Amino acid sequence: MNAERLTLWLDDRLGIGAIAELARKKEIPIHRHSIWYYFGGMTLFLFGVQVGTGILLLLYYRPSAETAFESVQFIVTEVQFGWLIRSVHSWSANLMIATLFIHMFSVYFMRSYRQPREVTWLSGVLLLLLAVGFGFSGYLLPWNKLAFFATKVGTEIAGVLPVVGRPTLRFLRGGDDVTGATLTRFFGFHVAVLPAITTVIIGIHLMLVQKHGMSVPASLEGKDLKKMKFIPSFFLRDLIGWVLAIGVLAALASIFPWELGEKADAFASAPTGIRPEWYFLFMFQTLKLIPAKVLSFDGEVLGILGFSVGGLLLFIVPFLDDPTKPRRRSLFTIIGVIVVLYIVVLTIVGFIG
Amino acid sequence: MFLNYLLGTGFGATAIAIFYPILKFITPPQVIEAAQNSVTAGKVNELALNSGKIFKFGNKPGILIRSASGEFKAFSAVCTHLDCIVQYQPEKKQIWCACHNGQYNLSGLNVGGPPPRPLEEYVVNTRGEEIVVSKA
């Protein structure tokens, strides 16, 4: 059959046989918490949607302060299905970060970061940072009032850090203020720098996952578990999820089209009730709650430092936790639950307040 | 087998449902660009000597004038007094605003009546048969 001949031909030249073998052999353990296994793939799928829709948007978008807003308006009104591509891109970004959080927390609570998967965890936290970077840089690109002020406030906060704050602010903004220079810079980050780095890190992340296989919760380690083959069972199930995700995205794009807003005006005052995207909201709320001065330190600086330290701890969690010690284990679980609750509660407060 | 057939059709249809919008998206639309900085105001032979016409420049009206000597000039058609739309007066070879009798000369300068400032002048070029007006 032609398909077989083609496969042999490709294998001879590309060695795809080895990869095909891996895929055929890959198995997914089935247990109470297997459901969480889907979220990594979902995040990857949504990232793929972002890349696809992002490339399409690139065909029409213009990254300068004078023309950015008009070009997005053009996409949404003149280009056929432009409204769909743009709204899907914006919604999928948010969904991707949501699934990323779920994936990360499920890995955390199942302690999948324990030996030998520490580096997988490290690459994962880097991916979290990159995703948030994508979100922050992408948000400015339509150059509307909301985005302009969100960027202003966000970079302002970065500038508050001691020593590195000011240079970081100038690096991010391309100057002292948020201007067209910031837009160009963020565009460069969003479509070139971050994608390049992310591709490499995703590559490492996926490769490590294949190398170590799927981790199981510690309590089930060594036990005899039912397994399903990756191809076709798990993959097809993954596909169901992805197809449903497409449906959700189409629904969101049609029923809640992403707003265009008004073109940014550097000299106008901030619109009332501005706030960042939901994934920054809990940090934003926290900063609002910290009193201006704590002891002799600037409240805001303390808040930022606090979050930075938190991030660092998250990064090195595999080296802090020792799953063999039950006390340590439950401590980390409790901390994890508190963090999740904190994030959820503050995000809700940020929305209502 | 029936399931396979359905599934195949299903995926095929989904693929079309995804690639059709994408294909339409990458096809250039009627208005080819978010033209804010330049616009085609008309055709060279459309405008008689010593006449003017109103055209759309972005969201605002502009006035395109062909002088008696054949030269093309273009200005913002929004009167600087109270935003009425100006018109060309061929007899007087000047731009006039009907609302309060404001007058501008062919350089856009406010020469009579209430208007406090000249009309913004645009750059006019011809590209073959088309007259292209762009912001200065």
Added chain:
Amino acid sequence: MKLTNDSPAHPRSSIRSFALIPLIALLLFVTASAQKKNSCVDCHSSMDGALLEPVRLSKGDVHDVRGLSCVDCHRGDATKDDMAAAMDRKKGFIGKPRPSEIPALCGRCHSNAEFMKTFNPGLRVDQEREYSTSVHGNLLKGGDAKVATCISCHGNHGIRAINDPLSKVYALNVAETCGSCHGNADYMKGYNIPHDQFDKYKTSVHAKALYEKQDLSAPTCNDCHGNHGAAPPGLESVANVCGQCHVRQASLFQSNPHKVVFGLMRAGECVQCHSNHGIIPPSDEMLGVGEKSACTQCHGQGDSGYAAAEKMRERIDQMSASIGRATEILNRAERAGMEVSKPRFELNDAKDVLTQGRVLVHTFSPDELDKIIAPGLDVANKSYSAGGAALAELSFRRKGLAGSLVFILFLAGLIYLKVRELERRGADPQKQS
């Protein structure tokens, strides 16, 4: 004396210092002579009250700045310290001039073209003559000392140029200056003219443009009444005066039978419907046969004018309503997330037609109005359709979405069935170790 070549016998620096001495002397001489002796200022500066005022005000006075001083108007001799010698009436000294003498006093210079040329060649020299044609001028000739003379508006000692914002006759100050007499009920007793002009003017659209928008082209008292030849425009010249700015309305009115009729009725043309001082932006209510109508002042039910007014109002209302409908649907589409800036722009043409329609009302002919309203309605309807199309597109997207969701769920279901089938069939046996 060449100052540029540096030769050993005459080094530049020493030549320079020699050249300076005569220069300094010249300077001292010039400044000294500029400070001419002025005994008027010398005496009056040591007085107080009304006698000190002239000295105080003269700083910055437009005449003072040009080197003219007290004696140029009042005559007398400013070199004499002795009061009797300085203010010798026999030698021509004019003390405080009587009101009736003032136009001639100012006119001594201001009507002298040759003299005025030496200061400002562009300045008019017929103010005195104009004044003699004015109501103020005529009353003054008849012996009335209360009327305005030159100094009433321009001041006597601290006179400023008319484009100086501190001048009493600067565009923004004119109405208040006129109103200081004309708005004073006690002062105006006996003249049998109203004294509410300033108050009424302050409520007008012209005053709003002038004071709030600082639009100096907006008319104030002198733009309609003249300044030196101040008089109300004749009843049959009103349209000419208003027509200086409102060209179209005036010319339409003047070629219309109403002009003749209003003339016969002594009705004051534009003023009859729009009033003279308290001119407010006209509303559509002034047209037609309703309560606030201007037409029904003369036209009664049954006459052709009444019918015309009714028809015109109907047309205008129709245009206004269709613009309103189109705006409303475009707003709805925009709120729902659709982009409608192009139909909104095109609707401006319809708004233009409405403005034109309101001008064409001055033809008092429904047929004239019809000529532009019909195409105008087309434009408004096009925008309305565009709004409708936007809403239809929205609905299409939602329907398309609903359809595709059904399909997607169907597909997801199919995949699930496939998975089950594969697993059931044992083609993918679940490994049991």
